[in-house]
Amino acid sequence: MNTESKRRRKSLARPWLLVLALLVVGVAYSAVIPQTSSADTEMTQQIAEGKALFDVSCSSCHGLNGEGQTTGPSLIGVGAASVDFQMGTGRMPAARAEAQIPVREVQYSQEQIDAVAAYVATFGPGPAVPEASQYEPEGLSEEEIARGGALFRANCSACHGIVGGGGAMPEGKQAPSLADTENVHIYEAIRTGPQQMPMFSKDVLEDEDVRQIIGYLNEASEQPQYGGLGMGNNGPVSEGLWIFLLGIGGLSLVAFWIAKNGARAR
Ligand code: HEC
Ligand code: HEC
Structure with a gap:
């Protein structure tokens, strides 16, 4: 092959190369720019x-x-x-x-x-609305739910009561009962810390921990009531208060009545 025909072939190839390069750039560009999809x-x-x-x-x-x-x-x-x-x-x-x-x-x-x-x-990065898999406690074992109970007692019961029945806070505020709260809102409350409530980040309570707490709360609110007064299920403090009010109060009333109407008074 002589140099003349080589040169001709080269100059013929040039426009095709240009077209090819344009195509490549075009395809690459459309792949890189953000898609303005629907x-x-x-x-x-x-x-x-x-x-x-x-x-x-x-x-x-x-x-x-x-x-x-x-x-x-x-x-x-x-x-x-x-x-x-x-x-x-x-x-x-x-x-x-x-x-x-x-x-x-x-x-x-x-x-x-x-x-x-x-x-x-859009104001600034913060916790996103969770996926159902992050808060729905389906499929948890009894041990995991029991662990959720332990986590709840360690992190939450000081304000919300032992089984989430709610409790009073300083300055007339209160930590509400969690019996009717939706699972997604329990997750979000934990992650965002409304009002007086502390915010629990994923470093403190992982998603799996939160799911176990929710599993425990669901079970606690489905717990049958075994008759009698629940008294907020807050344990000895409220029970003691009721006994004090009803018991001592009742005894005092009886004592007053006896003092007023008893045999001696007449
Ligand atoms: C220092 C006290 C405190 C601790 C600890 C605390 N909370 Fe709270 N929580 C509150 C208060 C107060 C509110 C009410 C906030 C409001 O009304 O804006 C609240 C609200 C909530 C709510 C919203 C209830 C509803 O129905 O609207 C949920 C759910 C909740 N807390 C769950 C938890 C869980 C789970 C934990 C433990 C991981 C926890 N809280 C720990 C004080 C606390
Ligand atoms: C009348 C005044 C008022 C209006 C109207 C109002 N807010 Fe609030 N908002 C407050 C106050 C006060 C607080 C703090 C409450 C607290 O924590 O006790 C608050 C708290 C919040 C928080 C919690 C902030 C945090 O630190 O986590 C969010 C989110 C919020 N508001 C969103 C909204 C949205 C969305 C609307 C409209 C649909 C709205 N607010 C309308 C007064 C208002």
Whole structure:
């Protein structure tokens, strides 16, 4: 082959090389840039819907950008889980700021709550709404549930009572009964620490620990009542109080009656 035809072939190959290079770059580019799929537009729509709800119902206390003000704390970094908990249990939107926001009827559909949660999550990273596999205690063995009971007594019972019946807190506040709380909200309360309650991170209680605690609480609330007064199932303190009130109180009444109406008094 002489050099002349070699050169010709080279110059013929050049445009094809260019086309090929363009193709390669094009394919690589479309693989690298973020896909604007329909899932993404749904996502931005959800966040926009959440923002609209937030501006109307929440910003008066929490600020237009969730920065917080005197009537409500900052929501930067509280995460979607905190919103799902607060709105899903009927605490938010609060009617007014007070020492302990009361639980009211849930004001919004789950879809609306999801939207507000997605919007608040854009303020800053925080705990996400958990998957069912993280909080549903299905399939736990009796030992694991018993371990959940031990974890509950170690971490929670000081405020919520031995079997989660609830208890009083300083300044007229209270740790509520956990008997009717949904599993997802138990998980979220543990991870977000509402109000006086401490926040338990995954370093302190792993997801598996939380699942076991939930398993224990579910079982405790299904426990049959063996007659008599439950007295909050708080053990010796409330039982002692009742005995004191009824027993000593009753005895005093009898003593008074005898003193007034007995044979001597006549
Ligand atoms: C009337 C004022 C008020 C309104 C309206 C209100 N909040 Fe709150 N919010 C509060 C106060 C006060 C607290 C602190 C409550 C506490 O911990 O006792 C709070 C706490 C929260 C928390 C917990 C923050 C944390 O640190 O984990 C979230 C999340 C929240 N609010 C979301 C919302 C959302 C979402 C709305 C609207 C749907 C809303 N709030 C409307 C006053 C308000
Ligand atoms: C220092 C006391 C304290 C400790 C410890 C504590 N909590 Fe709480 N908990 C509270 C208070 C107070 C509230 C009410 C918060 C509010 O009304 O905003 C609460 C609320 C909750 C709720 C929401 C109940 C509902 O129905 O709305 C759950 C669930 C919960 N706690 C579970 C737990 C678990 C599980 C533990 C242990 C891992 C725990 N708590 C440890 C004080 C505590």
